[in-house]
Amino acid sequence: MTRCAAHAGLLAAVALCAALPVAGIAAPERPDPLTPQVARVLREIKAADTDLLAVSEEDGRLLRLLIASSGAKRALEIGAANGYSAIWIGLGLRETGGRLVAIEYDQGRARQAAENIRRAGLSDIVTVVAGDGFREIPKLDGQFDFVFLDAWKKDYKRFLDLTWPRLVPGGLFLGHNVVNKRSEMPDFLDAITRNPAMLTTIVSPSGEGVSISYKRR
Ligand SMILES: C[S@@+](CC[C@H](N)C(=O)[O-])C[C@H]1O[C@@H](n2cnc3c(N)ncnc32)[C@H](O)[C@@H]1O
Numbered sequence: 001m002t003r004c005a006a007h008a009g010l011l012a013a014v015a016l017c018a019a020l021p022v023a024g025i026a027a028p029e030r031p032d033p034l035t036p037q038v039a040r041v042l043r044e045i046k047a048a049d050t051d052l053l054a055v056s057e058e059d060g061r062l063l064r065l066l067i068a069s070s071g072a073k074r075a076l077e078i079g080a081a082n083g084y085s086a087i088w089i090g091l092g093l094r095e096t097g098g099r100l101v102a103i104e105y106d107q108g109r110a111r112q113a114a115e116n117i118r119r120a121g122l123s124d125i126v127t128v129v130a131g132d133g134f135r136e137i138p139k140l141d142g143q144f145d146f147v148f149l150d151a152w153k154k155d156y157k158r159f160l161d162l163t164w165p166r167l168v169p170g171g172l173f174l175g176h177n178v179v180n181k182r183s184e185m186p187d188f189l190d191a192i193t194r195n196p197a198m199l200t201t202i203v204s205p206s207g208e209g210v211s212i213s214y215k216r217r
Helices: 003-019 036-048 057-070 084-096 107-119 133-139 153-166 186-194
Strands: 074-078 099-104 126-130 144-149 167-176 198-203 210-215
Touching: 036 057, 036 084, 036 107, 057 084, 057 144, 057 167, 057 210, 074 084, 074 133, 074 153, 084 099, 084 107, 084 126, 084 144, 099 107, 099 133, 107 126, 133 153, 144 153, 153 167, 153 186, 167 186, 186 198, 186 210
Parallel strands: 074 099, 074 144, 099 126, 144 167
Antiparallel strands: 167 210, 198 210
């Protein structure tokens, strides 16, 4: 090989390396579903949330991350209020190709949630069901791989008992406000920390507290 040919080969290799993404830090080619419009809807829900029903932004981000990282596809939310947490869950499901059924007891809030989800461009992923979770869940088909419970706290243990048999092995069951409202749910906390069929941890990104229970295979 002449010096000239060797030089050309080296240049070609350098050009090829420059074109390759750096392993581990390559930017995803998909656009981020958390668009400026979605961020605006989330901010507006928070601004209107005078009853402080919505989860914190940090907890919302956690929901999204857990959905995306676990690959969950069949999600259930009990207690959707105006759709704030449902939007964060929906963003995670946009990455997994999954769907969420979000149940809300209050008819007005359920309507508002559906409207907020529509404005966030997530109506193809999130279905809002207006009604009492105790009546609506038995009407749903199939199993879930992700359950997020954020209804009235005294009902947590009953909702755990209702949904746990329908959570697939390897699925996640999350309860909200398990730190700041723990005194309202002693039976639930006892159940999720003593049951050998689940691995549970409690994290508290914002002080509200989220229990994460993994259904062992
Ligand atoms: C704390 S808020 C939920 C906030 C929502 N997860 C968010 O972050 O945007 C609790 C909601 O649960 C609803 N709720 C309470 N009991 C319920 C039940 N049995 N079935 C369905 N929704 C219920 C209430 O009407 C209320 O809107």
